[in-house]
Amino acid sequence: ETGVTQTPRHLVMGMTNKKSLKCEQHLGHNAMYWYKQSAKKPLELMFVYSLEERVENNSVPSRFSPECPNSSHLFLHLHTLQPEDSALYLCASSQDLDRVNTEAFFGQGTRLTVV
Amino acid sequence: GNSVTQMEGPVTLSEEAFLTINCTYTATGYPSLFWYVQYPGEGLQLLLKATKADDKGSNKGFEATYRKETTSFHLEKGSVQVSDSAVYFCALSDQGASKIIFGSGTRLSIRP
Numbered sequence: 001e002t003g004v005t006q007t008p009r010h011l012v013m014g015m016t017n018k019k020s021l022k023c024e025q026h027l028g029h030n031a032m033y034w035y036k037q038s039a040k041k042p043l044e045l046m047f048v049y050s051l052e053e054r055v056e057n058n059s060v061p062s063r064f065s066p067e068c069p070n071s072s073h074l075f076l077h078l079h080t081l082q083p084e085d086s087a088l089y090l091c092a093s094s095q096d097l098d099r100v101n102t103e104a105f106f107g108q109g110t111r112l113t114v115v
Numbered sequence: 116g117n118s119v120t121q122m123e124g125p126v127t128l129s130e131e132a133f134l135t136i137n138c139t140y141t142a143t144g145y146p147s148l149f150w151y152v153q154y155p156g157e158g159l160q161l162l163l164k165a166t167k168a169d170d171k172g173s174n175k176g177f178e179a180t181y182r183k184e185t186t187s188f189h190l191e192k193g194s195v196q197v198s199d200s201a202v203y204f205c206a207l208s209d210q211g212a213s214k215i216i217f218g219s220g221t222r223l224s225i226r227p
Contacts, residue, residue: 094212
C-alpha cells in the first residue's frame with residue numbers, strides 16, 4: 001500500500017467540465033506537490049505546498065487551481081481544460097520542504113484525458 | 116544551474132543480462148542523488164539513493180555509486196528480470212525535496 005493515495009486513477013472530461021483530483025498522504029509529511037507527466041516531456045513541477053501554504057506556482061495556467069485544506073490532503077481543481085492538458089498528474093509528499101537528503105514519495109497518479 | 120543527463124532509451128535486454136543506465140549530473144553544491152522507477156501505469160517509486168560522495172545505494176539487486184570525480188551515478192544490475200521493465204529516472208537535489216531535478220527517464224524493456 002502506497003503512503004500517498006490519488007483518486008481517481010483515470011478521468012475523462014470534456015473541455016467545459018469541472019472536476020477535481022484528490023491526493024491524500026498517510027506519512028505525516030509537511031510538504032505536498034503536484035507534478036504533470038506528459039508523453040516525451042520531462043516531469044513538470046506544478047505546485048508546492050508546505051504546511052498548507054502554497055510556496056511555489058510554476059507558471060501554471062489558472063485553469064488549474066490547487067487547494068490544500070490540511071497537511072494530509074491536496075486537491076487539484078480543473079476547469080475549461082484543453083486537450084493538451086491530457087497527461088498523468090502525480091501527487092507527491094516529503095517530510096519537509098528544504099531538508100537536504102529528503103526524497104519525495106509519489107502517488108500512483110491520475111491519468112487525465114481531455115476530450 | 117543544476118541538471119541531470121541520463122542515457123536515451125529505450126533499452127532492450129534479454130533476461131539475465133547485465134544492465135547499466137548512465138546518469139551524469141551538474142551541481143554547484145553537494146547534492147543527494149536518487150534513482151526512481153516507474154512501472155507501467157504507476158507513479159514513481161524511490162529505488163535507491165546516495166547522499167554523499169562514494170556512497171553506494173542499493174535495492175532489489177540494483178546498485179549505484181555516487182562518483183563525485185566523474186559527477187556520475189550510473190545504475191547497474193547484474194541480472195535483469197522481465198519484472199524490471201519500467202522507466203528509470205535519475206534525479207538530484209541539493210535543497211530538499213521541493214528542488215528535485217529529474218532526468219528525462221530511460222525506458223527499459225526486458226525480453227524473456
